[in-house]
Amino acid sequence: ETDAEKELLQCLEKDPFFLPALNKMALLYYRWGRYAASLDYCKQALRLDTYQGEANYLYGLNQMKLGKLTDAKDGFSIASYSVGEKSAAFFGLAQCFFMEGNAEKAEHYLRKSLENNTENIFSKELLLCLHRITGQKEQALREGEELLQENPLNHLVKFEKYLLTGEEADLSAFRNAITNELSFETYLELSEWYLSLQRESEAIRLLKYAPENPLVCYHLARLLHRQGDRNGAEASLDKAESLSPETVFPHRVGTLACLEWTKTVRTSWKNNYYRSLLYAALGNRAEATALLKQCDDSDFAPLYLFRSRMQDKEEDKLTDLLKAEQLNPNDWRTGMALLSFYQSRNRKKEALAYAEKYFAQDPENYRIGLRYAKLLSDNERYDKSLSVLSALEVLPNEGAYEGRVVYRNAHLKKSIDCLKKRQYARALKHVEASMVWPENLGVGKPYEENIDKHFEHYLQGVIHEKMHNRKQAERCFDRVVGQKSFLTQSNILLTALSLRKTGKKAEANKMMQEWKEKEPDSYIRQWSTELFEGRKGNREQTFRTSDSDAQAKPWEQAGRSDGNFSLVSALAACLE
Numbered sequence: 001e002t003d004a005e006k007e008l009l010q011c012l013e014k015d016p017f018f019l020p021a022l023n024k025m026a027l028l029y030y031r032w033g034r035y036a037a038s039l040d041y042c043k044q045a046l047r048l049d050t051y052q053g054e055a056n057y058l059y060g061l062n063q064m065k066l067g068k069l070t071d072a073k074d075g076f077s078i079a080s081y082s083v084g085e086k087s088a089a090f091f092g093l094a095q096c097f098f099m100e101g102n103a104e105k106a107e108h109y110l111r112k113s114l115e116n117n118t119e120n121i122f123s124k125e126l127l128l129c130l131h132r133i134t135g136q137k138e139q140a141l142r143e144g145e146e147l148l149q150e151n152p153l154n155h156l157v158k159f160e161k162y163l164l165t166g167e168e169a170d171l172s173a174f175r176n177a178i179t180n181e182l183s184f185e186t187y188l189e190l191s192e193w194y195l196s197l198q199r200e201s202e203a204i205r206l207l208k209y210a211p212e213n214p215l216v217c218y219h220l221a222r223l224l225h226r227q228g229d230r231n232g233a234e235a236s237l238d239k240a241e242s243l244s245p246e247t248v249f250p251h252r253v254g255t256l257a258c259l260e261w262t263k264t265v266r267t268s269w270k271n272n273y274y275r276s277l278l279y280a281a282l283g284n285r286a287e288a289t290a291l292l293k294q295c296d297d298s299d300f301a302p303l304y305l306f307r308s309r310m311q312d313k314e315e316d317k318l319t320d321l322l323k324a325e326q327l328n329p330n331d332w333r334t335g336m337a338l339l340s341f342y343q344s345r346n347r348k349k350e351a352l353a354y355a356e357k358y359f360a361q362d363p364e365n366y367r368i369g370l371r372y373a374k375l376l377s378d379n380e381r382y383d384k385s386l387s388v389l390s391a392l393e394v395l396p397n398e399g400a401y402e403g404r405v406v407y408r409n410a411h412l413k414k415s416i417d418c419l420k421k422r423q424y425a426r427a428l429k430h431v432e433a434s435m436v437w438p439e440n441l442g443v444g445k446p447y448e449e450n451i452d453k454h455f456e457h458y459l460q461g462v463i464h465e466k467m468h469n470r471k472q473a474e475r476c477f478d479r480v481v482g483q484k485s486f487l488t489q490s491n492i493l494l495t496a497l498s499l500r501k502t503g504k505k506a507e508a509n510k511m512m513q514e515w516k517e518k519e520p521d522s523y524i525r526q527w528s529t530e531l532f533e534g535r536k537g538n539r540e541q542t543f544r545t546s547d548s549d550a551q552a553k554p555w556e557q558a559g560r561s562d563g564n565f566s567l568v569s570a571l572a573a574c575l576e
Contacts, residue, residue: 022055053089056076059072094113103130106130114127128147141164155190158177218258273295275287292310301325308341317341332361366403370392382414389406389407394440395442405563415431419574453483454495455564457480458494460476489524489528490528490562492528
């Protein structure tokens, strides 16, 4: 059960007649290839509104996949009266008539589809294919040239042009234009298009030009078998089994039928592995897990990494991870999985040992490097953590904040450590360093108003208090109060504490009271209130209560969105 499915089912539990949720469930199951289940939701929606466009369109799609073209045409016909589905519905009708061999009606509905959406590329492509099949070569060539003018990278049109001319130059133009990293995926996608129209001969011809890949071979074997070429099918299956499963990630619904056919004529761990990947992608975790249990004879390390994620028992997870490491001891992904296993169970020393081992193997791998630096910081080896970070070159990418977060936390925790040792000058230097944004860590510095400095200013104020610099301390606490944005839960606490330190007790109490009224049952708020009021014993009791209730500690519970809680906790422990 995926998150989307879970949320939609909860929605329908509250209101079984909520039409948008019924349609979304139908769409979700359609994309997963569960056509019968999708059809049930379509029918529920149509009982509420017989002429609802989206429900009728999905009804038509499902019936077409199930081979019931007459029923599919019923759905598309009614959907065509809806503005939102009109062009797509006419295209669906054209597909049905195309598969029935009625070229005249197929063209009629393709024209109507284009009348309602002149940019409908799917209708244009099918019209080109239709004209080729019906012998209208000149018309098809003109349409092909027009489509290539609009989109010179349209691989389907290039292949259609080759089918029209049969010239080697057009075949070379088609093949040379496919330059993506996983080029076999393009061939599979195009073959799926032809198969959706029951054009197996074109699909076979296309796949014979595809680069070697297990999935290509499986698809080709099934098609050759259906065409009666048993020897060709056997040869293709042999080839599929001999190729490495590296970078093979089946995800298409059409591939499932192919792999299910393959298991009836050939059994192997590779086929079970590919099917498990596909079932997992299609939301069927139980079937994926069952198939993985039949792969104990595999010598492919990624299989065990994947299976470890699907295991329910902790010992089974670890067994698979260790097996993956045994098969490929130099793979950093295996090391990352092992250290993540130990880290998630708060076994910091084991996690650190794996991070150290794999980082030593590849010091330029910033992914392992960042995790190594974080674990060093978690194990209170702050100087070593900062040293590792200074040597990393993190590739800038969207959301690449991890390096900056680890850097900031290491400096601030080192500052707290210095504060505990009464090394106040060093503590201040580390706070100042924590506010730097090193270029090598993969993220640029935002505008000043977009940086949360509540904890930094509060910690500076505490250090100045210890140094008896009361005016400087007060200025720091004023900065905390003055930053009105980023009022996360930890920052509410820091603001209230700062208000009290600057003599504004009434405002501080009011802020905490408002928080209590807003979130009376929040463990995070309770913990913060107990810290604010100095009730150490009760605060420890909150930890025991939250643990027994399977709740994380406040800073762990808030950690995903509020990283300051671990720092607040560390500072509180230092000052007690």
